[in-house]
Amino acid sequence: MNTATSYDKQIIENDDPMENPDFKTVGTTTVSDPAMTCRGVNVFYADKQAIFDVSIDVGKNEVLSMIGPSGCGKSTLLRCLNRMNDTIDICKVEGEIKLEGENIYEQNLDVVLLRARVGMVFQKPNPFPKSVYDNVAYGVNLHGLATDKAHLDELVEKSLTNAGLWNEVKDRLHQPGTGLSGGQQQRLCIARAIAISPEIILMDEPCSALDPIATAKIEELIDELSKQYSICIVTHSMQQAARVSQRTAYFHLGKLIEVGPTDDIFTNPVHKLTEGYITGRFG
Amino acid sequence: MNTLETINAGIEKRYKREKRFRLYGQISIATGILFLFFLLGTTVLNGISAFQQTYIALEIVLDTDQFDTDEDGDIRPESLATANYNGIIRESLKARFPDVKKRKDKKALYSILSSGAVYDFRDTVVKNPQMIGTTQTIWLLADDEVDMYVKGKISADIPEKNRRIKDNTIAWVEQLRADKDVEKRFNSIFFSAGDSREPEQSGIRGAIMGSFYTIVVAMLLSFPIGVAAAIYLEEFAPRNRLTGLIEVNINNLAAVPSIIFGLLGLAIFINYFGLPRSIPLVGGMVLALMTLPTIIISSRAALAAVPPSIREAALGVGASQIQTVLHHTMPLALPGMLTGTIIGLARALGETAPLLVIGMVAFIVDIPGSPLEPSTALPVQVYLWADSPERAFVERTSAAIMVLLMFLVAINGLIVILRNKLERRW
Numbered sequence: 286m287n288t289a290t291s292y293d294k295q296i297i298e299n300d301d302p303m304e305n306p307d308f309k310t311v312g313t314t315t316v317s318d319p320a321m322t323c324r325g326v327n328v329f330y331a332d333k334q335a336i337f338d339v340s341i342d343v344g345k346n347e348v349l350s351m352i353g354p355s356g357c358g359k360s361t362l363l364r365c366l367n368r369m370n371d372t373i374d375i376c377k378v379e380g381e382i383k384l385e386g387e388n389i390y391e392q393n394l395d396v397v398l399l400r401a402r403v404g405m406v407f408q409k410p411n412p413f414p415k416s417v418y419d420n421v422a423y424g425v426n427l428h429g430l431a432t433d434k435a436h437l438d439e440l441v442e443k444s445l446t447n448a449g450l451w452n453e454v455k456d457r458l459h460q461p462g463t464g465l466s467g468g469q470q471q472r473l474c475i476a477r478a479i480a481i482s483p484e485i486i487l488m489d490e491p492c493s494a495l496d497p498i499a500t501a502k503i504e505e506l507i508d509e510l511s512k513q514y515s516i517c518i519v520t521h522s523m524q525q526a527a528r529v530s531q532r533t534a535y536f537h538l539g540k541l542i543e544v545g546p547t548d549d550i551f552t553n554p555v556h557k558l559t560e561g562y563i564t565g566r567f568g
Numbered sequence: 569m570n571t572l573e574t575i576n577a578g579i580e581k582r583y584k585r586e587k588r589f590r591l592y593g594q595i596s597i598a599t600g601i602l603f604l605f606f607l608l609g610t611t612v613l614n615g616i617s618a619f620q621q622t623y624i625a626l627e628i629v630l631d632t633d634q635f636d637t638d639e640d641g642d643i644r645p646e647s648l649a650t651a652n653y654n655g656i657i658r659e660s661l662k663a664r665f666p667d668v669k670k671r672k673d674k675k676a677l678y679s680i681l682s683s684g685a686v687y688d689f690r691d692t693v694v695k696n697p698q699m700i701g702t703t704q705t706i707w708l709l710a711d712d713e714v715d716m717y718v719k720g721k722i723s724a725d726i727p728e729k730n731r732r733i734k735d736n737t738i739a740w741v742e743q744l745r746a747d748k749d750v751e752k753r754f755n756s757i758f759f760s761a762g763d764s765r766e767p768e769q770s771g772i773r774g775a776i777m778g779s780f781y782t783i784v785v786a787m788l789l790s791f792p793i794g795v796a797a798a799i800y801l802e803e804f805a806p807r808n809r810l811t812g813l814i815e816v817n818i819n820n821l822a823a824v825p826s827i828i829f830g831l832l833g834l835a836i837f838i839n840y841f842g843l844p845r846s847i848p849l850v851g852g853m854v855l856a857l858m859t860l861p862t863i864i865i866s867s868r869a870a871l872a873a874v875p876p877s878i879r880e881a882a883l884g885v886g887a888s889q890i891q892t893v894l895h896h897t898m899p900l901a902l903p904g905m906l907t908g909t910i911i912g913l914a915r916a917l918g919e920t921a922p923l924l925v926i927g928m929v930a931f932i933v934d935i936p937g938s939p940l941e942p943s944t945a946l947p948v949q950v951y952l953w954a955d956s957p958e959r960a961f962v963e964r965t966s967a968a969i970m971v972l973l974m975f976l977v978a979i980n981g982l983i984v985i986l987r988n989k990l991e992r993r994w
């Protein structure tokens with residue numbers, strides 16, 4: 286055992302998850318009040334396994350951040366949570382993912398409904414090539430959530446306000462959403478996601494295409510949104526994970542190495558790989 | 569030698585090579601333009617005269633004796649149509665050229681006018697019965713050989729035995745000309761008549777309508793089928809060996825010579841399903857088959873060019889797959905799809921071989937009123953006229969080519985406008 290650590294917990298040194306078939310995730314993967322639960326999830330792209338036996342809960346009204354080196358399967362796991370991976374023919378998901386106790390990979394589950402309940406914000410802002418208004422209204426109309434035009438207007442305004450964009454776009458609601466700045470576009474995408482009142486919002490590196498000021502705005506927004514929604518965010522910025530999330534999960538080569546309260550992970554990582562990553566030794 | 573010197577040594581060579589390449593490019597473009605101008609130039613030079621037609625003025629005495637009258641001396645309406653107009657015209661020609669005495673010469677004199685002139689004359693009289701009993705100056709359609717001579721396409725210097733218009737006819741025409749009784753007028757017949765054995769009475773209306781019906785049928789069939797196939801293959805079909813095979817086959821079909829499609833149409837639509845020959849419906853179906861691969865390929869390319877992030881965005885807010893396609897992917901791909909369709913249909917409009925095979929090459933005088941009536945098509949008409957021995961069909965061939973090109977340019981222009989409109993939305 287290494288003694289050169291200043292942390293009060295012992296660093297797990299020799300448990301290489303790639304060598305050890307019985308590797309167990311360090312830390313508590315469950316929460317008392319989960320919105321979503323994953324148990325023993327394996328994901329394959331054709332013959333290549335991308336996720337190995339991952340179990341983790343997403344707590345209600347909490348921000349869970351997923352970190353790890355590039356290619357470790359963060360996006361893959363995130364996209365399993367609202368079955369976006371269905372669009373990839375070769376992708377196969379095993380194990381159990383439950384939303385409010387319901388297995389989302391069940392045969393007769395309605396994917397449309399699932400995606401309405403589990404919204405998603407992508408790495409690159411991807412507004413529709415339609416007006417700002419139509420971008421937000423699209424999902425609302427799709428699911429018939431607005432009773433009339435006035436109600437729709439109200440929902441659009443509320444979503445844009447909650448996404449912190451209303452003041453910037455209220456005069457240009459009917460101009461193309463693609464004409465906004467990158468940060469504004471990403472907030473528009475967030476507005477689009479929250480307009481249909483999902484229970485969970487998945488965010489895949491939502492700030493990676495943005496400058497620090499826009500990033501700060503989105504982070505603020507995530508903080509605000511977590512009062513209402515459960516959020517699962519993938520990020521490459523450890524500062525961001527530390528700033529916005531309550532729990533952090535560290536992935537390595539498709540395995541979930543360590544989960545815990547964000548403060549613990551960043552101050553007292555238990556596994557050697559986690560420690561190496563957050564101290565910047567690799568990744 | 570240091571690095572900079574090495575680079576400097578080579579740089580002149582690089583610039584020279586660049587210049588040379590640019591020159592090659594310019595030369596090839598110039599050659600292309602030259603050929604294009606040559607082609608268009610000869611077509612226009614040959615064809616422009618077809619838009620005019622020679623008419624001859626005759627003093628015609630419309631004697632009441634020529635018509636049946638009833639007890640009161642009024643002309644019976646039915647005799648208006650049956651009177652001997654031929655005789656009336658001949659009399660007037662004889663009066664105009666009293667020196668012509670020999671039977672053979674008289675016959676030559678009569679053929680100075682088109683065989684259709686008498687019908688035009690009859691129609692004029694039927695429409696204006698008050699002319700009867702008076703003497704009228706009437707402009708009548710000249711024979712095609714006279715027309716060619718007046719237009720300067722046949723020279724009087726050629727030995728008489730080498731031209732169809734004989735010396736005496738030329739003398740008469742010159743005499744008429746001196747009296748200002750020969751005139752070139754706008755050739756409305758060319759745009760209002762169907763095909764004819766007589767060049768001066770032939771027009772492209774029938775061919776235009778035939779082409780129109782054919783292309784409409786082809787478009788109505790190939791666009792929806794092609795787009796639906798493209799959407800299915802691109803957005804829904806699993807990627808497996810079967811779809812791979814289908815894809816390869818579609819690509820191969822695009823390269824199949826068009827006459828094969830004609831033979832296919834002949835075997836299936838005409839021989840098996842028993843549809844009539846020579847009709848635009850069958851022509852359209854054959855051209856639709858021919859155009860389908862082009863439309864499918866370009867539509868798929870247009871769909872594939874839509875960024876996947878748009879699809880993810882739509883799926884992410886809970887749109888079903890078909891909603892994603894209909895609301896987002898297809899509208900974005902539509903300009904590309906339309907371009908492919910138009911390229912395919914423009915090619916179909918100029919297509920001759922498959923139409924020959926299914927019999928749209930018959931000599932058809934009537935103008936088709938529906939896709940179920942026999943007709944030819946513009947390129948086939950060009951082919952038919954190009955094959956005719958009469959000198960006057962040469963200019964008509966070029967004129968028909970000009971009309972065909974005009975349609976192609978118009979269609980392409982339409983598509984550019986349409987595409988810009990669709991694209992300008994965002």
Ligand SMILES: Nc1ncnc2c1ncn2[C@@H]1O[C@H](COP(=O)(O)OP(=O)(O)OP(=O)(O)O)[C@@H](O)[C@H]1O
Binds near residue numbers: 335357361
């Ligand atoms: N569509 C796909 N087809 C095949 N393999 C894929 C596909 N998408 C991802 N993979 C593989 O799955 C593994 C995990 O990829 P994933 O995108 O989840 O990584 P990530 O952690 O999100 O990386 P990054 O931080 O770079 O976004 C990688 O090895 C990747 O090559």
Ligand SMILES: [Mg+2]
Binds near residue numbers: 359360361
């Ligand atoms: Mg990723």
